[in-house]
Amino acid sequence: GQQVMQIPQYQHVQEGEDxxxxxxxxxxxSNIQWYKQRPGGHPVFLIQxxxxxEVKKQKRLTFQFGEAKKNSSLHITATQTTDVGTYFCAGAxxxxxxxxxxxxxxxxxLAVQP
Amino acid sequence: xxxxxxxxxxxxxxxxxxLTVTCSQNMNHEYMSWYRQDPGLGLRQIYYSMxxxxxxxGDVPEGYKVSRKEKRNFPLILESPSPNQxxxxxxxxxxxxxxxxxxxxxGTQLSVL
Numbered sequence: 001g002q003q004v005m006q007i008p009q010y011q012h013v014q015e016g017e018d019x020x021x022x023x024x025x026x027x028x029x030s031n032i033q034w035y036k037q038r039p040g041g042h043p044v045f046l047i048q049x050x051x052x053x054e055v056k057k058q059k060r061l062t063f064q065f066g067e068a069k070k071n072s073s074l075h076i077t078a079t080q081t082t083d084v085g086t087y088f089c090a091g092a093x094x095x096x097x098x099x100x101x102x103x104x105x106x107x108x109x110l111a112v113q114p
Numbered sequence: 115x116x117x118x119x120x121x122x123x124x125x126x127x128x129x130x131x132x133l134t135v136t137c138s139q140n141m142n143h144e145y146m147s148w149y150r151q152d153p154g155l156g157l158r159q160i161y162y163s164m165x166x167x168x169x170x171x172g173d174v175p176e177g178y179k180v181s182r183k184e185k186r187n188f189p190l191i192l193e194s195p196s197p198n199q200x201x202x203x204x205x206x207x208x209x210x211x212x213x214x215x216x217x218x219x220x221g222t223q224l225s226v227l
Contacts (some may be wrong), residue, residue: 009154034214042204042218043157088156092214100214104149106156 006105137205
């Protein structure tokens with residue numbers, strides 16, 4: 001079935017270093033969403049990208065959607081300890097209905113050492 | 115406050131003892147869904163509901179049941195739990211009007227002994 005692959009599975013950085021997580025889909029996506037899950041918490045919506053080649057920024061976070069709408073990335077500049085958590089991408093696939101099906105990537109666990 | 119409320123937060127049970135995890139949302143969302151989260155596997159969809167009395171299987175529905183008799187509630191039922199259903203469960207809701215972004219409940223950590 002359709003899959004959304006996410007790498008790396010785990011990343012450990014020193015505070016102040018940059019971090020990037022990547023998602024790849026086997027099929028073209030209608031849109032892609034990103035979520036953050038703090039340790040012990042629940043996933044929280046960060047952003048949605050819809051257009052081919054779209055780039056959005058939220059402070060130190062930069063989100064990109066590939067030209068073919070099959071891949072996406074999240075880049076964090078100068079990580080802080082508050083960035084710790086698991087980042088999930090979720091690709092929206094349309095099967096001809098009114099709504100899309102969201103397929104979650106396996107997530108990237110980010111650890112930030114002070 | 116807009117929220118998705120799940121109960122209980124933690125649950126320990128024994129094999130074969132029926133249980134229900136409740137989920138309620140106060141945002142008038144038409145779409146609700148259940149996920150389970152396991153290490154290395156991410157979030158996998160169990161069941162979803164497009165609206166009242168409309169439910170469908172997700173990717174891992176075996177051993178689970180759901181119902182959607184009211185728009186706000188979407189309980190997850192395990193008729194005969196087994197140890198392989200030990201997991202972290204999340205309920206989520208969304209609306210097409212809000213771009214289909216998911217709002218998640220706080221989660222239910224289930225252990226089946």
